[in-house]
Amino acid sequence: xxxxxxRNEPKERTSFERHQCNTPQQxxxxxxxxxxxxxxxxxxLDTFDFYLEPKGIEAWHTLVHVCQKWxxxxxxxxxxxxxxxxxxxxxxxxxxxxxxxxxxxxLMDWKLPISGMDNIVxxxxxxxxxxxxxxxxxxxxxxxxxxxxQVPFPILTRLNLSSYSRDQTMLVLPDSFLGGSAPCLRHLDxxxxxxxxxxxxxxxxxxxxxxxQSISHYISPEAMITGLSALTRLxxxxxxxxSPPSFPIRGNLHPPPTRTVLPSLFQxxxxxxxxxLEDLVARFDAPVLDYMRINFFYRLxxxxxxxxxxxxxxxxxxxxxxVRLEFSGYKIEIKFPHAIHLRLxxxxxxxxxxxxxxxxLCRPPCLRHLISKVExxxxxxxxxxxxxxxxxxxxxxxxxxxxxxxxxxxxxxxAKFASPIMHAMCVLDGEELTEMLPALQNLFxxxxxxxxxxxxxxxxxxxxxxKRLSGHNIAVSQWCRE
Numbered sequence: 011x012x013x014x015x016x017r018n019e020p021k022e023r024t025s026f027e028r029h030q031c032n033t034p035q036q037x038x039x040x041x042x043x044x045x046x047x048x049x050x051x052x053x054x055l056d057t058f059d060f061y062l063e064p065k066g067i068e069a070w071h072t073l074v075h076v077c078q079k080w081x082x083x084x085x086x087x088x089x090x091x092x093x094x095x096x097x098x099x100x101x102x103x104x105x106x107x108x109x110x111x112x113x114x115x116x117l118m119d120w121k122l123p124i125s126g127m128d129n130i131v132x133x134x135x136x137x138x139x140x141x142x143x144x145x146x147x148x149x150x151x152x153x154x155x156x157x158x159x160q161v162p163f164p165i166l167t168r169l170n171l172s173s174y175s176r177d178q179t180m181l182v183l184p185d186s187f188l189g190g191s192a193p194c195l196r197h198l199d200x201x202x203x204x205x206x207x208x209x210x211x212x213x214x215x216x217x218x219x220x221x222x223q224s225i226s227h228y229i230s231p232e233a234m235i236t237g238l239s240a241l242t243r244l245x246x247x248x249x250x251x252x253s254p255p256s257f258p259i260r261g262n263l264h265p266p267p268t269r270t271v272l273p274s275l276f277q278x279x280x281x282x283x284x285x286x287l288e289d290l291v292a293r294f295d296a297p298v299l300d301y302m303r304i305n306f307f308y309r310l311x312x313x314x315x316x317x318x319x320x321x322x323x324x325x326x327x328x329x330x331x332x333v334r335l336e337f338s339g340y341k342i343e344i345k346f347p348h349a350i351h352l353r354l355x356x357x358x359x360x361x362x363x364x365x366x367x368x369x370x371l372c373r374p375p376c377l378r379h380l381i382s383k384v385e386x387x388x389x390x391x392x393x394x395x396x397x398x399x400x401x402x403x404x405x406x407x408x409x410x411x412x413x414x415x416x417x418x419x420x421x422x423x424x425a426k427f428a429s430p431i432m433h434a435m436c437v438l439d440g441e442e443l444t445e446m447l448p449a450l451q452n453l454f455x456x457x458x459x460x461x462x463x464x465x466x467x468x469x470x471x472x473x474x475x476x477k478r479l480s481g482h483n484i485a486v487s488q489w490c491r492e
Contacts (some may be wrong), residue, residue, distance in 0.1 A: 043158040054083050055090055067096045067116055088113055093142060097133045099126025107136070114141035114165060122147025127154040134158035141165055146172035146201070152181055162189035172201035179202045180226045188213045199223070207237030217241050218274075218287075221248040225282075231289040238294070239270040247275060249290075251282035253307070270294040279300040284312050286382065300326045301351045306342065308358040311370065320373035327352060329383035333415070337366070337427075338393035342368055344378070365407035372414050385449075387415050389431070390424040390491070408434045409446075417449050422489050425456040432469035436476070444480050454489035 058080075062069050070093055074081040075222050084091060088111070093112060097103050098119040117133045117140060119126070134140070134155050140163055152173055169192070173181040183205040188195075195214035199221040207229065210217060220241070238244060275296040280287055284306045302321075306312065330346040342364035343355035354377075356367040372381055408431050423431055432455075438446055452472070458466045474484050 025303050029062050033093070051083055054080070055087055058084060058091060062091060078381055082195060085111055092352040099123055099129050101129055101133075103132035103136075104128045112392060114140060115139045116142045118144040119143070120144075120146045122151040124154075127151065131155045131158055137161045137163050139165070142168045144170040145167070146170075146174075148171050149175040149179070149181060160184065160186040160189055162191035163195070164191070165194050166192050167194050168197040169195060170197075170199040170201075172199075174224075175202075180224075185209060194347075202226070204229075207234050210237050211240030215240070216243050218243050220244060221246075221250075223248065224252050225234065225250060226252045231286065231293055232292065235270050235293045241272075243274050244272060245274050246277040246279075247272075248279040249282065250280075251286070251307075253418060266293055267324045272296050273298070274319070275299055279303045281305045283307050284309060284314055284317070286451050288316040292316040295320075295323055297325060299324050303351075303353040303355075305343075305355040305357060306371075308363065308367065310355075312367065314371060314374055314377070318376040321352075321380075322376040327380075329380055331384065332386040332388070333381060333384045334388040334390065335411075336390060336392040337364060337382065338391065340393075343392075344368065344381075352380075362407055365411055369407075369410050369414070369457065378414070381414055383417055384415055384419055386420045386422070388416045388422045389427050390422070391426045406434065409438075413445065415447070418447055419449050419451045421447065421450055421452070422454045424489075424491070425458045428455050428458050428466045429462045429469070432466055432473060436469040437470040438473075439476065443476055444482075448482075450477075450482075450484055453484050453486045455486065456489045457490060 058070075058073055061073070070084055070091060073084050084093070094114045094116045095106065097106070097115055097117045099122060101425065115133055115136055117130070119130060122145060130145070131154060134143075135158060137158075143166065166188075171187075181198075181203045183203060185206070187205055187209075190209075190213050192214050193216070195217060197219040198210075198214060198217055199219075200223070201221075202224040204225070204227065207222075210220070220238075223349060234249075238247070270293060272294055276298050280290075280303070287304065287306075304317070316363070330352075332347060334345040334347060336343045336345060340359050341355050341357045343353055346352040354371060356364065356371065357368060359365055372378055412431075412435075435446060453470070455466065455470065457463075461462065470486060475485060477484055
């Protein structure tokens, strides 16, 4: 041993070290050819499966070029190893199909250049073999293969189509889309593309994931619910509208006498106006819903009565112990992060507007009841904030927001908001001071900016001292978000 070390000879690797490899050649680099050939097929398959899982769709190509036995094992178990052919606009599809066995095809391209449209069409012509389709590109390119997607796709499981144009007009798919038959389709994501929801259950009856994004035209809530009601296995629904003027505002809502039940829906995400959502949620129930994220476009006033009733009808939603108020340069979001996930946001870029909208949003009985039980409140920025927020014009708005949280015991305030919030609270006296955060026990402040440190400390001391005179003691600590 000493002689070998003296000559700087490499230390012999252990069996474990020999197997910590990234390529199949390295994996068996110290095993002789006889051992490779006597390994049982199931051992090879387990090894190949372990190797392929993190490598991606085309990793099996390397395995079949090691030796004839490996090639036979791999190509003899396409289902076991989930073998697929990856195609895009640069793939010579017609040549590729003549080389490899008839494996399922994964078609993916996010640019759709005109020079490669022939390859895309060639792949779409193999409709009986297409397993996944993910395509995105400008509106004119879609005309190249509009006819190719009007045939049945018997093994298609995931379809992601995205069309964009300068005038934000939507691409409207014909009723003959997918030939009216894609029985294995589970995930459908249409971005800037319209397809009648009432037709979904005819071509994809077992859909579990539906995302309709960048909607620029009005889809009536009645038609939407009628289409969704037949999708009994639907688990996730996302609806996203482009902008408030893209569809008419409905008024004088009269909820139907009976509501549709979506029995499997557990995730609901919505971006749009409160008016449309009100009309929609008045028409259905989701008994197993446990995740809901809502983002509203800004309005001067919000009517969320039906949303409030919808939340109260959902048995999974109960009072929360913790709430996070997150502010960014484009929206305010109130998050209930634990147990059941609920997020409600409003898109606007001025802090004054965000605070007043938040008060309106939390006014209905059920939402007010949810936040009235909160014991831990976090107030913090997220993303990019606007420089105009360095002014104190919004101080008075905090005195409308904070009284909503009557049960808060622990209040966490980030450095960005410590100065305006403490400035607002330290000037309170008498009954107003008593009613402000009556259950507060611990105040956690993130270290403020150097130029605000003295001011925040003085305002905090004044507030705590005033509370103490009223018989209410509060402990102050530094909060390190990390």
